[in-house]
Every structure is written in C-alpha cells, then in structure tokens.
Amino acid sequence: MDYAATTPLDPQVFEAMKPYFTRIYGNAESVNTFGLEARGAVEESRKKLAGAMNAEFSEVIFTGNATEANNMVVKGHAFREGMGRTHIAISTIEHSCVLKATKWLEEKGYKVTYLPVDSLGDLDLERLEEALRSGVTIVSVIHGSNEIGTVQHIDKIGRLCREHGALFHTDAAQTFGKIPVDVKSMNIDLLTVNAHKLYGPKGIGALYIRRGVDLDPLLHGGEHEFGLRAGTHNVPGIVGFAKAIELRAAEMVEEAERLSRLRDRLIKGILEIEDTRLNGHPVKRLPNNVNICFKYVEGESLVLHLDTEGIAASSGSACSARSEEASHVLRAIGVDPVDAKGSLRLSLGKYNTGEDVDYVLEALPRIVKQLRHISPLSPGGVRAN
Numbered sequence: 001m002d003y004a005a006t007t008p009l010d011p012q013v014f015e016a017m018k019p020y021f022t023r024i025y026g027n028a029e030s031v032n033t034f035g036l037e038a039r040g041a042v043e044e045s046r047k048k049l050a051g052a053m054n055a056e057f058s059e060v061i062f063t064g065n066a067t068e069a070n071n072m073v074v075k076g077h078a079f080r081e082g083m084g085r086t087h088i089a090i091s092t093i094e095h096s097c098v099l100k101a102t103k104w105l106e107e108k109g110y111k112v113t114y115l116p117v118d119s120l121g122d123l124d125l126e127r128l129e130e131a132l133r134s135g136v137t138i139v140s141v142i143h144g145s146n147e148i149g150t151v152q153h154i155d156k157i158g159r160l161c162r163e164h165g166a167l168f169h170t171d172a173a174q175t176f177g178k179i180p181v182d183v184k185s186m187n188i189d190l191l192t193v194n195a196h197k198l199y200g201p202k203g204i205g206a207l208y209i210r211r212g213v214d215l216d217p218l219l220h221g222g223e224h225e226f227g228l229r230a231g232t233h234n235v236p237g238i239v240g241f242a243k244a245i246e247l248r249a250a251e252m253v254e255e256a257e258r259l260s261r262l263r264d265r266l267i268k269g270i271l272e273i274e275d276t277r278l279n280g281h282p283v284k285r286l287p288n289n290v291n292i293c294f295k296y297v298e299g300e301s302l303v304l305h306l307d308t309e310g311i312a313a314s315s316g317s318a319c320s321a322r323s324e325e326a327s328h329v330l331r332a333i334g335v336d337p338v339d340a341k342g343s344l345r346l347s348l349g350k351y352n353t354g355e356d357v358d359y360v361l362e363a364l365p366r367i368v369k370q371l372r373h374i375s376p377l378s379p380g381g382v383r384a385n
C-alpha cells in the first residue's frame with residue numbers, strides 16, 4: 001500500500017528492456033550499427049511517450065528522473081531569463097524537489113511567490129491571478145499531490161497562465177498513466193513525468209517542453225536530447241519507460257475505476273475509527289491515494305506497526321519519511337503540526353485486491369487502539385498523565 005513511493009517493474013516492461021542491456025548495447029549517439037539500433041529505440045520510445053501526453057516528438061526530452069526534470073524547469077528558466085527578469089510562483093504543496101530547488105534560487109536572490117491552497121488542497125485561483133498580474137514569469141503547480149492526493153484544475157490554471165503570458169509547469173509524476181494528461185487541452189508548457197511510479201524502471205524521467213519555450217540546460221557536454229541534457233542515454237530505461245506508459249494507457253480507465261472503489265472503501269472503513277480525518281479532496285483525488293490523520297498517534301509508529309503485519313505504508317511522502325518536521329503539505333492545508341505528525345498515507349496499485357483492503361481494515365483499528373492506549377497524547381491512554 002505504498003505505490004506512490006514506487007512500483008514493481010512490470011514483467012512485460014522487463015522483457016522489453018532486456019535486449020538493450022545485452023545485445024543492443026550501443027551508444028545512441030554513435031553512427032555505427034550498434035549505435036543506430038540504440039538510437040532507433042530511443043526515438044521510437046520518445047514518439048510513444050509524446051503520443052501518451054499529446055505532445056510532438058521533438059517536445060520531449062529524457063532525464064534521469066522527475067527530480068531532475070523539476071529542477072531543470074525552475075533553474076533552467078531562471079538561468080535563461082536572468083535574475084532581474086525571473087519571477088517564479090509555486091504552490092505550497094509542491095514535491096520537495098520543486099520546493100527546495102525554488103528556495104535555493106530564492107536564497108540566491110531570485111524572486112519567488114508561494115501560492116496558497118485551501119483546506120482541501122485546491123489552489124487559490126484568485127491568489128494565482130494576483131501573482132500573475134504582478135509579473136510572474138513561470139508557475140509550477142503539482143497535478144496530483146503525492147501526499148494528500150488532491151488533483152488540481154490544471155486546465156484552468158494553465159489557461160490563466162497563458163492569458164497572462166507566464167509559462168506553466170506541472171509535475172505529473174503521480175498522475176501520468178493513472179488519469180488523463182494532455183498537454184494541449186490542459187494548456188501545459190512544461191510537464192514532468194517519470195517511469196518508476198507506473199511500473200517502469202527507476203532512474204528515468206522525461207520533461208515535455210512546448211515548442212518555443214526556452215530553458216537553459218543543467219548538464220553540459222554532448223549534444224544529447226536536442227542539446228538540452230548531455231549524457232549517454234539510458235537506453236534500457238527509455239525503452240522501459242515507453243513500454244510502461246503504453247501498458248498503463250491501455251488499462252488506465254478500468255484501473256482508475258477499480259482503484260477508486262478500493263480507495264473509497266478504505267477511506268470509509270478507516271474514518272469509522274474515532275478521531276480521524278481525511279486529508280485532501282474527497283472527490284478530486286488520485287484514484288489510489290488515502291491520507292488520514294489519526295489524533296493521539298504518531299504516524300511513524302503506525303507505519304512501523306503496520307510493517308510488522310506485512311502492510312507497507314508511509315507517513316507523508318516517501319522522500320521526507322526521515323524528516324523530523326511535520327509535512328509542509330499538511331501544514332499548507334492548515335493541519336495542526338501535532339496532528340500532522342499523526343498522518344498515514346496508503347497508496348494503492350495494480351496488485352492490490354479487495355482482500356488487501358479487508359486486511360488493512362482489520363489490522364489498522366487494532367493498531368491504532370494499541371498505540372493510543374500507550375500514548376501520552378491520548379486522553380484515554382495509560383500514559384496520559
């Protein structure tokens with residue numbers, strides 16, 4: 001129940017990748033036969049990926065992961081425009097890689113505005129318009145939140161940005177292959193995706209850059225990826241990414257419906273435990289995301305206890321699991337910092353069944369009760385005084 005952190009490699013994806021580790025191992029930049037074969041696979045994969053997001057072939061570049069793509073957006077824009085002309089606006093619920101890259105730029109002197117969300121995690125469109133009127137040059141808003149699951153009105157946000165002449169970037173690492181992503185109808189200028197959230201390999205991501213949008217590269221060297229990202233191509237990873245999105249696109253609608261049903265059953269069952277609340281939007285929500293605050297319980301303890309019963313879960317996002325601080329996303333939606341420490345994220349995936357949901361709904365109330373019994377925070381706990 002931690003598919004938002006990562007997913008297992010689909011066996012069909014592994015099969016598609018295998019020849020590119022052994023037989024077709026050429027450098028995609030070489031002009032010999034080995035290289036040309038590898039190059040063909042890279043370009044075929046680029047075509048598939050572009051097709052899955054309704055982009056053109058030349059608008060997609062491969063990166064090492066979504067973290068790199070997100071860094072490239074904010075830093076590549078800032079470096080291109082220069083300090084005087086850059087004004088970045090990001091939502092307060094961005095993934096840490098967007099947030100930290102932007103904060104780093106702010107420390108260097110770049111102008112940054114943080115856009116608030118409401119208590120369900122929806123971006124405040126009035127504040128966005130205000131920021132746009134004040135001369136923002138690029139806006140970054142996560143498509144589906146990796147923590148609380150809220151899905152934004154991306155098309156509306158994109159339209160507002162376009163009307164005001166600002167670039168619009170969205171991080172779709174949690175949505176690509178799960179719900180529709182269409183760069184044209186959603187007015188997206190820059191889009192981040194990766195493979196390991198959709199049963200593809202780790203260590204491969206991609207960035208859509210609409211034709212006419214200029215970013216500076218972060219990595220300099222060879223002329224790979226239209227001169228935007230130097231470094232020998234990860235050909236097996238690229239092939240695996242394309243195969244993974246092809247498989248996900250074919251089953252997306254039914255799988256989203258199946259997961260939403262399991263998700264809703266989990267949410268309903270968990271909310272029967274007293275002193276709990278759902279974080280994120282009740283409807284406009286990723287099909288696989290459940291995020292609940294349990295009063296008087298530490299999320300970390302919950303995760304560890306669930307783990308001993310064979311249930312993999314997470315408190316907050318996997319990337320900040322070792323952080324002592326309460327999640328910036330939960331704080332952004334107004335959750336009290338103490339309550340935020342009692343949050344649990346369950347994220348469903350391809351291999352979860354109704355029996356898994358039953359199992360969690362049997363184990364979780366029992367574990368919560370035990371933990372509350374010994375909690376110094378709990379009014380009824382033995383250590384309450």
Ligand SMILES: Cc1ncc(COP(=O)(O)O)c(C=O)c1O
Nearest residue numbers: 065066067095146171173174194
């Ligand atoms: C929304 C979001 N953005 C970015 C990332 C980073 O992805 P990657 O592991 O490919 O760098 C993740 C995953 O952790 C994510 O959920």
